[in-house]
Amino acid sequence: MSLKRRQFLTLLAALPALPIATVALAQSRDIWSVQQAHAALLEDRIRLLDIRTQGEWHETGVARGAWPVSMHTTRFPKRLGVARELAEHRPIALICATGNRSGLVTRALRLAGHDNFINVSEGMLGSRRGPGWIKAGLPIVSIDDALAALPDALA
DSSP states (O other): OOHHHHHHHHHHHTGGGOOHHHHHHHTSSSEEOHHHHHHHHHTTSOEEEEOSOHHHHHHHOEETTEEEOOTTSTTHHHHHHHHHHHHTTSOEEEEOSSSHHHHHHHHHHHHTTOOSEEEETTTTTOBTTBOHHHHTTOOEEOHHHHHHTSOGGGO
Protein backbone atom coordinates (compact mmCIF):
# COMPACT_ATOMS: atom_id res chain seq x y z
CA MET A 1 0.00 0.00 0.00
CA SER A 2 1.45 3.36 -0.98
CA LEU A 3 2.23 6.07 1.55
CA LYS A 4 -0.35 8.46 0.06
CA ARG A 5 -3.01 5.75 0.22
CA ARG A 6 -2.12 5.04 3.85
CA GLN A 7 -2.29 8.76 4.65
CA PHE A 8 -5.70 8.99 3.00
CA LEU A 9 -7.05 5.96 4.86
CA THR A 10 -5.72 7.32 8.17
CA LEU A 11 -7.34 10.68 7.55
CA LEU A 12 -10.60 9.08 6.45
CA ALA A 13 -10.69 7.07 9.69
CA ALA A 14 -10.06 10.24 11.69
CA LEU A 15 -12.76 12.32 10.00
CA PRO A 16 -14.92 12.74 13.07
CA ALA A 17 -11.93 14.06 15.01
CA LEU A 18 -10.83 16.73 12.55
CA PRO A 19 -10.60 20.09 14.32
CA ILE A 20 -13.09 22.83 13.54
CA ALA A 21 -10.21 25.07 12.41
CA THR A 22 -9.76 22.82 9.41
CA VAL A 23 -13.27 23.69 8.28
CA ALA A 24 -12.46 27.38 7.89
CA LEU A 25 -9.31 26.58 5.92
CA ALA A 26 -11.18 24.37 3.48
CA GLN A 27 -14.13 26.72 2.99
CA SER A 28 -12.34 28.92 0.53
CA ARG A 29 -12.23 27.41 -2.92
CA ASP A 30 -13.55 23.97 -3.68
CA ILE A 31 -17.11 24.48 -2.52
CA TRP A 32 -19.84 24.72 -5.14
CA SER A 33 -23.58 25.19 -5.17
CA VAL A 34 -25.83 22.57 -6.72
CA GLN A 35 -26.43 24.92 -9.66
CA GLN A 36 -22.69 25.22 -10.31
CA ALA A 37 -22.25 21.45 -10.11
CA HIS A 38 -25.23 20.79 -12.37
CA ALA A 39 -24.01 23.27 -15.02
CA ALA A 40 -20.49 21.77 -14.94
CA LEU A 41 -21.92 18.26 -15.17
CA LEU A 42 -23.97 19.21 -18.25
CA GLU A 43 -20.86 20.75 -19.82
CA ASP A 44 -18.81 17.60 -19.03
CA ARG A 45 -16.38 19.62 -16.87
CA ILE A 46 -16.72 17.44 -13.74
CA ARG A 47 -17.66 13.98 -12.57
CA LEU A 48 -20.17 13.85 -9.71
CA LEU A 49 -20.05 11.17 -7.01
CA ASP A 50 -23.00 10.65 -4.69
CA ILE A 51 -21.32 9.33 -1.55
CA ARG A 52 -24.48 8.69 0.51
CA THR A 53 -25.78 5.32 1.67
CA GLN A 54 -27.73 2.93 -0.51
CA GLY A 55 -30.79 3.56 1.65
CA GLU A 56 -30.54 7.30 0.97
CA TRP A 57 -30.29 6.66 -2.77
CA HIS A 58 -33.43 4.53 -2.64
CA GLU A 59 -35.27 7.17 -0.62
CA THR A 60 -34.52 10.21 -2.80
CA GLY A 61 -33.01 8.98 -6.05
CA VAL A 62 -29.65 10.14 -7.38
CA ALA A 63 -28.72 13.30 -9.26
CA ARG A 64 -28.85 12.55 -12.98
CA GLY A 65 -25.29 11.99 -14.19
CA ALA A 66 -23.91 11.20 -10.72
CA TRP A 67 -22.06 8.01 -9.96
CA PRO A 68 -23.39 6.38 -6.76
CA VAL A 69 -20.23 5.46 -4.81
CA SER A 70 -21.02 5.20 -1.10
CA MET A 71 -18.41 6.34 1.38
CA HIS A 72 -19.87 3.79 3.80
CA THR A 73 -18.14 0.78 2.28
CA THR A 74 -14.64 -0.54 2.86
CA ARG A 75 -14.03 -0.26 -0.91
CA PHE A 76 -14.62 3.51 -0.94
CA PRO A 77 -10.95 4.61 -1.08
CA LYS A 78 -10.24 2.23 -3.97
CA ARG A 79 -13.40 3.25 -5.83
CA LEU A 80 -12.53 6.91 -5.29
CA GLY A 81 -9.17 6.28 -6.96
CA VAL A 82 -10.86 4.51 -9.86
CA ALA A 83 -13.31 7.40 -10.23
CA ARG A 84 -10.39 9.81 -10.34
CA GLU A 85 -8.80 7.80 -13.15
CA LEU A 86 -12.08 7.66 -15.07
CA ALA A 87 -12.53 11.42 -14.63
CA GLU A 88 -9.24 11.97 -16.47
CA HIS A 89 -8.55 15.72 -16.23
CA ARG A 90 -11.93 16.66 -14.73
CA PRO A 91 -12.41 17.48 -11.06
CA ILE A 92 -14.59 15.18 -9.00
CA ALA A 93 -17.48 16.79 -7.16
CA LEU A 94 -18.79 14.99 -4.08
CA ILE A 95 -22.39 15.25 -2.95
CA CYS A 96 -24.11 13.83 0.12
CA ALA A 97 -27.35 14.73 1.88
CA THR A 98 -26.42 18.15 3.32
CA GLY A 99 -22.77 18.77 2.49
CA ASN A 100 -21.37 17.60 5.81
CA ARG A 101 -19.96 14.22 4.75
CA SER A 102 -18.82 15.50 1.34
CA GLY A 103 -17.10 18.38 3.14
CA LEU A 104 -15.31 16.02 5.53
CA VAL A 105 -14.13 13.77 2.71
CA THR A 106 -13.03 16.73 0.58
CA ARG A 107 -11.03 18.17 3.48
CA ALA A 108 -9.44 14.79 4.27
CA LEU A 109 -8.44 14.39 0.63
CA ARG A 110 -6.96 17.87 0.52
CA LEU A 111 -5.00 17.28 3.73
CA ALA A 112 -3.66 14.03 2.24
CA GLY A 113 -2.37 15.98 -0.75
CA HIS A 114 -5.15 15.21 -3.21
CA ASP A 115 -6.61 18.14 -5.08
CA ASN A 116 -9.20 18.43 -7.82
CA PHE A 117 -12.10 17.51 -5.51
CA ILE A 118 -15.14 19.73 -4.98
CA ASN A 119 -17.70 19.74 -2.17
CA VAL A 120 -21.27 20.31 -3.37
CA SER A 121 -22.11 21.93 -0.06
CA GLU A 122 -25.91 22.06 -0.29
CA GLY A 123 -26.13 18.34 -0.84
CA MET A 124 -29.22 16.60 -2.09
CA LEU A 125 -31.48 17.81 0.73
CA GLY A 126 -30.21 21.33 1.37
CA SER A 127 -28.23 23.09 4.06
CA ARG A 128 -27.58 26.62 5.29
CA ARG A 129 -25.76 27.14 1.98
CA GLY A 130 -28.82 26.53 -0.18
CA PRO A 131 -31.89 24.45 -0.98
CA GLY A 132 -30.10 21.35 -2.26
CA TRP A 133 -30.37 19.40 -5.50
CA ILE A 134 -33.92 18.14 -4.97
CA LYS A 135 -35.57 21.43 -3.87
CA ALA A 136 -33.69 23.26 -6.63
CA GLY A 137 -35.64 21.08 -9.07
CA LEU A 138 -32.54 19.58 -10.66
CA PRO A 139 -32.93 16.22 -12.44
CA ILE A 140 -33.02 12.99 -10.45
CA VAL A 141 -32.94 9.36 -11.56
CA SER A 142 -33.78 6.18 -9.67
CA ILE A 143 -30.98 4.28 -8.01
CA ASP A 144 -31.55 1.47 -10.50
CA ASP A 145 -30.97 3.85 -13.43
CA ALA A 146 -27.93 5.38 -11.71
CA LEU A 147 -26.40 1.96 -11.08
CA ALA A 148 -27.10 0.90 -14.68
CA ALA A 149 -25.14 3.94 -15.88
CA LEU A 150 -22.25 3.36 -13.47
CA PRO A 151 -19.00 2.53 -15.28
CA ASP A 152 -18.09 -1.15 -14.87
CA ALA A 153 -14.83 -0.24 -13.17
CA LEU A 154 -16.80 1.38 -10.33
CA ALA A 155 -19.31 -1.43 -9.83
